[in-house]
Amino acid sequence: MSLLVKICGLRDADDVAAAVDAGADAVGFVFWEGSVRNITPGAARAACAQLPADRKRVAVMLHPSNDDWQKVLRGFEPDVLQTDLDDFDDLDVPYNVERWPVVREGKLPATMPATFLYEGAKSGAGETVDWSKAREIASGANMILAGGLSVENIAGAIRNVRPYGVDVSSGVESAPGRKDAQKINDFVSAARAAEKNL
DSSP states (O other), X not given: OOOEEEEOOOOSHHHHHHHHHHTOSEEEEEOOTXXXXXXXXXXXXXXXXXXXXXXXXXXXXXXXXXXXXXXXXXXXXXXXXXXXXXXXXXXXXXXXXEEEEEEETTOOOSSOOSEEEEEOSSTTSOOOOOHHHHHHHHTTSEEEEOXXXXXXXXXXXXXXXXXXXXXXXXXXXXXXXXXXXXXXXXXHXXXXXHHHTO
């Protein structure tokens, strides 16, 4: 199974095109007012107008109410919902939407989800997790590694953690919230090259 690569925090059709052209498997959109990458469901849907059907549209949220989630579900129609593990207890998620619960470093649940995103205490902060501990957790599940990944460290992250997937946001930006097409391309290329060397 090939490595899943997700580019997160996209804002418009140009960002999506850059991710698709680079070969990313999933594109993430942040629906949280506290983020510089926040976007409306309608704008996210418009940005994905030319997205190939085999790429995943991911709604990224942080402690949403069910009403907020339903607005994103109707307006964006995502393939995946990504939010903290505990959030899912209060959300009505249809069966056709995948769940990527966020598990945070230092707060492991008693039972790990089959597929999950693993990062530090704060999303989008560019903070890396302890890769040696992450590898122990990744060995028994489909871990999507996030947090502080970049072109410079992605090869080391893949070699050390051996994750199911990787997720990058700030590491492919020229400024907070501004994606850089060249950095996206370089990141995906570096991830694919590292995957081949496993």
